[in-house]
Amino acid sequence: MERKKVIVTGGTGFIGSHTVVSLLEQGFEVVIVDNLINSSLDVLDGIEKIAGSRPDFFELDMQDSTRTAEFFATQTDAVAVIHFAALKAVGESMKKPLMYYRNNLFSMVNLLESMTRHGIFNLIFSSSCTVYGDPDVVPIRESNEVKPALSPYGNTKKVCEDMIQNLGRSEEGFHAISLRYFNPIGAHDSVEIGELPIGVPNNLLPYITQTAAGLREELLVFGGDYDTPDGTAVRDYIHVMDVADAHVKALNRLLSGTQKKRLEVFNLGTGKGSSVLEVIQSFEKMSGCKVPFRIVGRREGDVPEVYAATDLANQELGWQAKRSLDDMTASSWRWECRVRQLEV
Ligand code: NAD
Ligand code: UD1
Numbered sequence: 001m002e003r004k005k006v007i008v009t010g011g012t013g014f015i016g017s018h019t020v021v022s023l024l025e026q027g028f029e030v031v032i033v034d035n036l037i038n039s040s041l042d043v044l045d046g047i048e049k050i051a052g053s054r055p056d057f058f059e060l061d062m063q064d065s066t067r068t069a070e071f072f073a074t075q076t077d078a079v080a081v082i083h084f085a086a087l088k089a090v091g092e093s094m095k096k097p098l099m100y101y102r103n104n105l106f107s108m109v110n111l112l113e114s115m116t117r118h119g120i121f122n123l124i125f126s127s128s129c130t131v132y133g134d135p136d137v138v139p140i141r142e143s144n145e146v147k148p149a150l151s152p153y154g155n156t157k158k159v160c161e162d163m164i165q166n167l168g169r170s171e172e173g174f175h176a177i178s179l180r181y182f183n184p185i186g187a188h189d190s191v192e193i194g195e196l197p198i199g200v201p202n203n204l205l206p207y208i209t210q211t212a213a214g215l216r217e218e219l220l221v222f223g224g225d226y227d228t229p230d231g232t233a234v235r236d237y238i239h240v241m242d243v244a245d246a247h248v249k250a251l252n253r254l255l256s257g258t259q260k261k262r263l264e265v266f267n268l269g270t271g272k273g274s275s276v277l278e279v280i281q282s283f284e285k286m287s288g289c290k291v292p293f294r295i296v297g298r299r300e301g302d303v304p305e306v307y308a309a310t311d312l313a314n315q316e317l318g319w320q321a322k323r324s325l326d327d328m329t330a331s332s333w334r335w336e337c338r339v340r341q342l343e344v
Helices: 014-025 042-052 065-073 090-093 097-117 152-170 202-213 239-255 276-287 312-316 324-338
Strands: 005-009 030-036 056-059 078-083 122-129 175-181 182-183 221-222 237-239 263-268 293-296
Touching: 005 014, 005 122, 005 293, 014 042, 014 239, 065 078, 065 097, 065 175, 078 097, 090 097, 090 152, 090 263, 090 312, 097 152, 122 239, 152 263, 175 239, 175 276, 182 202, 202 276, 202 324, 221 276, 237 239, 237 324, 239 263, 239 293, 239 312, 263 312
Parallel strands: 005 030, 005 078, 030 056, 078 122, 122 175, 175 263, 182 237, 221 293
Antiparallel strands: none
């Protein structure tokens, strides 16, 4: 049977690469486009080792409308696009807002123009729980209010969702699913691929693993006076392979035409919140390493407590996160050990 071709933008990045593995394992043909601004070609070797086949790769900056159009003109047999390509550092987006708007919005416009021009009418978009801002109630449902974004990065996710919504109304046949990820962490079980932040990590898990590996002196825990059980902020951490599996389910839903709306939105979380201290405890238990940490002031823009209601994704996508927080911290540590060539 002929394999269905899917274009994966940002496919050498953290979530993209894990999703590519799941797609290849489910029999899809995959073409990756990435400008390698936050990833490297070595990732393709890791993907090949796990999945037994190598995706096609095109180096392309999707901000370039001419080159994006030229690329899509050669891909008219693709059945869908999964769009991961974006800049994603919240703090950096506060300092360089226009770089974020240019990259994330221009890329999206170029992508949507090319898709509609060539009749590729199925899109899965990487959105974020950041579109909910500081929620009035948790767990957060998809029907909850989308609040003004706290960062330019968050605003790009909101505007991209609006663009897709508008296009769905104007372009007969165009269908999309927006997946709002909570906090993806962890690595593939094989540890052939994982998260490799460039420079000092912004996110909690890479900071914890780098501290345990001796690259950082201590972890600063941002805020110990939140109105949460232990005073530290609560997030919904989700294993990146659970996120990857949800993309395959969403893709099959698009391709089978079982969508209920032109644009459907699903939360991808576990439904369980964990505090920063709980994450540290899980990491220490699973790795056997101590993480030196100090509680300091709150980080600007952080919200106290965010976790997902997952029933819509459970019912409609037939998907549920399977892996526990311990699975996540253990695999993040095994990946760090592999990258730093440490004994686990
Ligand atoms: P990542 O940085 O590892 O992957 C993104 C990839 O996109 C990188 O390989 C980068 O080189 C590429 N890219 C960026 N701009 C590009 C451009 N103009 N043209 C071509 N390629 C480009 O990030 P990730 O963690 O895998 O995130 C993937 C997506 O999920 C992003 O859209 C991000 O905003 C979203 N998201 C991530 C998280 C998270 O916590 N990691 C949470 C919510 C949403
Ligand atoms: C943020 C964004 C999210 C984005 C993601 C990817 C918001 C509300 N969320 O998630 O949309 O997709 O980044 O970059 O903007 N922490 C520490 N010490 C550290 C690092 C983090 O205590 O050194 C704490 C944070 O204060 C937070 C938790 O750990 O409470 C998780 O932080 P992080 O991993 O950065 O993710 P978010 O900020 O939740």
